[in-house]
Amino acid sequence: MNQSARFLRENIEMVLTIVIIGGAIAFMLSQGVRFTIVTGTIIGIYAILGIGLNLVIGYTGLLSVAHIGFFGVGAYTVAVLTTDPNIEPPKSIDVIPAIGMPWFAALPIAIVLTGIVALLAGFVFNRFRDDVFALTTFGFALIALGVFRNWLPVTRGPFGIREIAKPSIGIWDFNEPWEYLVIVMFFLVVVLIICWLIVHSSFGRVLTAIREDEQAIEVFGYKATYYKLVGWVISAMIAALAGALMAGLIEFIEPTSYVPLESILIVSIVIIGGLASLWGSVLGATVFVLLEEGMRFVPGLPVGIEGQARWAILGLLLIVLMLFRPQGLVGRYKL
Amino acid sequence: MLKHLKSITPTSGGVAPNGVTSPKGIAVSGGVAIAIGLLALMLVLDPDRFGQTFLNGMTSASIYGIMAIGFTLQYSTVWYFDLSYAAMSTTAAYTVLHFHSSSTRDPSLVFSSVVGLLIAVALAWTLYTWVYPRLRHRLPRKPALVIGGAFAAGIGIYTGILFANPEELNLYISPLIGVLAAGAVIALLSGLLRPRVSDLNSTALNYLFVLFTAAAAIVLGALAGWIISASPQANLTLSAALGIVVVGCISLVLYRGIFFYLRRRARSPMIMLVASLGVMITLIALVVIIFTAQAHDLPDPLGTDPINMLGGSVKGFRIFMWGAVIGVFAIVALLVNKTKWGKMVRAISDDEEVAMVVGINTSVVIASVFFLGSAIFGFSGVLMGLDTAIRPTMGFIALLKGWIAATIGGLGNLRGAIVGALFLGMVENFGVWWIASDWKDAVAFIVLILFLLFRPGGILASKQDRT
Numbered sequence: 001m002n003q004s005a006r007f008l009r010e011n012i013e014m015v016l017t018i019v020i021i022g023g024a025i026a027f028m029l030s031q032g033v034r035f036t037i038v039t040g041t042i043i044g045i046y047a048i049l050g051i052g053l054n055l056v057i058g059y060t061g062l063l064s065v066a067h068i069g070f071f072g073v074g075a076y077t078v079a080v081l082t083t084d085p086n087i088e089p090p091k092s093i094d095v096i097p098a099i100g101m102p103w104f105a106a107l108p109i110a111i112v113l114t115g116i117v118a119l120l121a122g123f124v125f126n127r128f129r130d131d132v133f134a135l136t137t138f139g140f141a142l143i144a145l146g147v148f149r150n151w152l153p154v155t156r157g158p159f160g161i162r163e164i165a166k167p168s169i170g171i172w173d174f175n176e177p178w179e180y181l182v183i184v185m186f187f188l189v190v191v192l193i194i195c196w197l198i199v200h201s202s203f204g205r206v207l208t209a210i211r212e213d214e215q216a217i218e219v220f221g222y223k224a225t226y227y228k229l230v231g232w233v234i235s236a237m238i239a240a241l242a243g244a245l246m247a248g249l250i251e252f253i254e255p256t257s258y259v260p261l262e263s264i265l266i267v268s269i270v271i272i273g274g275l276a277s278l279w280g281s282v283l284g285a286t287v288f289v290l291l292e293e294g295m296r297f298v299p300g301l302p303v304g305i306e307g308q309a310r311w312a313i314l315g316l317l318l319i320v321l322m323l324f325r326p327q328g329l330v331g332r333y334k335l
Numbered sequence: 336m337l338k339h340l341k342s343i344t345p346t347s348g349g350v351a352p353n354g355v356t357s358p359k360g361i362a363v364s365g366g367v368a369i370a371i372g373l374l375a376l377m378l379v380l381d382p383d384r385f386g387q388t389f390l391n392g393m394t395s396a397s398i399y400g401i402m403a404i405g406f407t408l409q410y411s412t413v414w415y416f417d418l419s420y421a422a423m424s425t426t427a428a429y430t431v432l433h434f435h436s437s438s439t440r441d442p443s444l445v446f447s448s449v450v451g452l453l454i455a456v457a458l459a460w461t462l463y464t465w466v467y468p469r470l471r472h473r474l475p476r477k478p479a480l481v482i483g484g485a486f487a488a489g490i491g492i493y494t495g496i497l498f499a500n501p502e503e504l505n506l507y508i509s510p511l512i513g514v515l516a517a518g519a520v521i522a523l524l525s526g527l528l529r530p531r532v533s534d535l536n537s538t539a540l541n542y543l544f545v546l547f548t549a550a551a552a553i554v555l556g557a558l559a560g561w562i563i564s565a566s567p568q569a570n571l572t573l574s575a576a577l578g579i580v581v582v583g584c585i586s587l588v589l590y591r592g593i594f595f596y597l598r599r600r601a602r603s604p605m606i607m608l609v610a611s612l613g614v615m616i617t618l619i620a621l622v623v624i625i626f627t628a629q630a631h632d633l634p635d636p637l638g639t640d641p642i643n644m645l646g647g648s649v650k651g652f653r654i655f656m657w658g659a660v661i662g663v664f665a666i667v668a669l670l671v672n673k674t675k676w677g678k679m680v681r682a683i684s685d686d687e688e689v690a691m692v693v694g695i696n697t698s699v700v701i702a703s704v705f706f707l708g709s710a711i712f713g714f715s716g717v718l719m720g721l722d723t724a725i726r727p728t729m730g731f732i733a734l735l736k737g738w739i740a741a742t743i744g745g746l747g748n749l750r751g752a753i754v755g756a757l758f759l760g761m762v763e764n765f766g767v768w769w770i771a772s773d774w775k776d777a778v779a780f781i782v783l784i785l786f787l788l789f790r791p792g793g794i795l796a797s798k799q800d801r802t
Contacts, residue, residue: 063605124784131416131604135738136787139780146777261728264612271609308628311620318613319593322606334602 013330017283020329024286027294035293037177043289044184045245048191050269050281052238057267058276058333059199060231061211062129065263066121066137067239069144070114072258074240075247077110078103080154082165097154103167103248110244111237118236122229129214141260148255160254164247184245188282191238195278198234207231208276211333268314272321274331283329288314363789377768387647388764394653394722395736396760398715400660402737403744403752404667405711411684411747412704413598415607416738419589421730422618423582423709424716428725429622430578431717432631434501434570446625447499450581455491457584459484460591465699497577505569508577513556520552571636571721579713586709589614590702615731623727630724656718660753663711668749670707680704684747732776739779743786745793754794 008015024043028036049071056064081101121140128136148155155161167174167183174180198204206227209217214224247253265288273284291313295306326334378385402424409417462483470479497507524547597610637655641648671677679700682690691697715737716730736759744755759779766778786793 063608124788128787131608132742132787134605134608135416135735136780136784138735139777139783142780143777146774150771150773261731264616267609305624308620308623312617312624315613315615315617315620319610319617322597322610322613323593326600326602326606334606 016329017279020283020286024290027290031297034177037181039289039293041177041181041184041249043285044181044188045242045249046266046269046285046289047282048184048188048245049239049242049266050273050285051191051195051278052235052242053266054270054273054276054278054281055195055198055207055231055235055238057270058274058280058331059204059207059211060228061333062228062232063131063134063267064125064137064232064235065134065260065267066125066140066144067236067266068258068260068263069141070118070236070239071243071246071266072144072148072253072255073114073117074110074243075253075258076148076155076161076243077113077240078106078244078247079161079164079253081106081109083161083163098163100165103165103244104169107241107244111240114240114243115233115237118233119229122232125232126225126228138260138263141258141263145255145258145260148258155255158255160252162252164251164253166251167248180249184249187241187245191241192278192282195238198231199278203227203230211276265314268318271328272314272317274328276333277328277331280328280330287329359789366785366789373768374765377765383646386645388768389645389761390647390649390653392761392764393657393757394649394760395763396740396757397653397656397660398719398722398733399736399740399759400753400756401663401711401715401718402733403740403756404660404663404749405708405715406734406737406741407747407749407752408667408671408680408711409704409708410741412680413594413701414684415601415604416611417594418608418611418731418734419586419614419618420709420712421734422615422622423586423712423730424719424733425619425622425725425727425730426585426716427575427578427582427713428633428716428720428729429626430581431571431574431633431720432626432725433498434504434574434577435633444499447495450498451491451493451495453491453588454494454581454584455487457587458490459487460587461702462487464696464702494581501574504573504577508573509560513560515556516559517552517556520555521548524548524551571634575714575717575721578717579710582713582716583706583710585618586705587702590705594705595698619727619730626727628727630726632724633721636721650722652722656722659714659718660756663714664749664753667707667711671749676700676703736779739783743783743793745795748793748795751793751795758794 028039031039049067053064053067056062056067080097081099082103083098083100125133125137125140149157151157166180174183199207206217206222206224209222210224210227218224269284269288270281271284272287273282274280291310292307295310298306298309321328377388405420409420463480467479467483493511497504500507593610593614594607597607601607635650635652637651639650641650642654671680679690679695682693682695683697683700687697712730712734715733716725719725719729719733737756740756740759741752742755743758744753745751759782762782763775763779766782767774
């Protein structure tokens, strides 16, 4: 009894990982293969977003709530660039310029554009820390939402954009759900490798040092501002990639998907999964998505409150984590 | 205090000491000049709209002002940003909705019992940590605990009954008002008369005094209860008061149950921010589950006839709101600056550990700050709900605005909160003169960022804070 308790305590991260991944796979397969593929795709996208955000929150120690904005900028750029002129929009809404680029050509543009936006925003946000940083980045999310909602000639405002093209290479267009899963997993692996390299390079160690003590690392001659800025821009670009993938998956975007409150959900992916742990973000995304999907199957829950029940459970999870495990499920760093 | 201010101060410092000659100083003066020019242009272009915008700005400012006062009180005591207050203002507004006669849903037994339990726990804890230690030497332990527990449980059950019968609120609450009024009368009379009476040292006079006080208290209590239950606005006013008390109690329970422990362990303000975020989204989700996410309307307490002034028109209730913010400011300023409690709060604000060392019961004082702070937020939520409509997320943006107002006014400074709120309300409303009013929130955040960059100490920054 005592020994098993000690084993549990010492290997809690491994146990949590096995429980979550095993439970997730068992649950998804019990709902059928199609459900597994679709949910797996969404988990992959949120995992990419979470990994990118973890660079800022976990490794640099800045609680950013702006990433829903970058997510949205990426999604909207892809949406605007790939609008298919062959699909007729409903008569009631305005026509926006149809460019009709292929998805894979729009993706780098979206990423670079988001990087530029992040660079400009980063010049301002770099000066703040802690809770002031968190709340000012929330302001960025609000402004981004304002642009999505009010820049009618480009984003069509509240009506959203429906004519987003699916990714395709040559004659291979990724119409089947499993093909999309393959793309998302490919990008997930790429992002994991890139972030692993970043984190384990000297650059990543400087970021960690900034989190621990910014003034000390400045004494050693590192310009903390530049490092923070670069980490921030990379993270925003990864968020744009996730946004582009999301736009390609659901083929329809509207501003309500990018309300700043949604940002809190993304932050909770990182915090629940684990700060300064790339693998933790994947776990966090799994928990997060399955919480949403799983709520529909909870017996006895009245119809129509699944979404709210998920919010309530996420909130309770955050409180409990802050009380007993501030580093998240498998994190390395306590907030 | 400086330790905390560091986090909002940019590395390159605030306003340069030599003022106007520095590039930053020129930028600031140029910005002010342009702003004044634009205002003058607006006034010339359309004086009536200018007046209307001014009135709207005053209304926004009054809500932000109340929020900013509550935020300043809480923040400058515990030095972390508590997002759960957003849920407090939402909850208070929804309490009013619950008691409003056209309430949307039948109150369930679970809901009422949860509210009752919450009140009972808050009251029991308050009695145990605040009242009991003072009486410990005079009362035997067990009977005191039993009586206190029974009292708390009784009040809890009573609150549960109140919540279970929302339409009969004034009927059920009038006895409580009566008892409170009677208690107040007794306290007042014994404070006024007792010393003179006991000088005479006569048993008969003492009896007479007790009898007289009791009779006066009962009569006045019954009268107060009767007046309140008969007046037409009773339901609205009483439910607002009840909502404010309830969110205060929720905040007490949250403090004692979560934040008290977190504050001992937390390494950074971030952990408190995230935990309070969890509290906020849980509470708001519960509110949505109970009352649905759509916007609800509350009746207009002072009628809908607009009052014309300055070329615009304004509802009577909004003028009441302007007064309310001054009232809240006066009460909080008096409490903080003139009472012993305020002295304790200021001591904790300066250094909590030292305050504890000199014998201040910091836990209780902070709990009372939480109660008062969330009551203020609840009040602002009720005002917002009565003024426009109530929706579950209304508290969050308003809390952020309150924080912005407090920051641009000068953090940790009550006057700064008011000045900042006035400034923010005006900037927000005049700032969208030429663009869609959807941009108000964005304008507020841009103003905040400009202030953090160019004048991090706020409008009313003291010299010490500017360094």
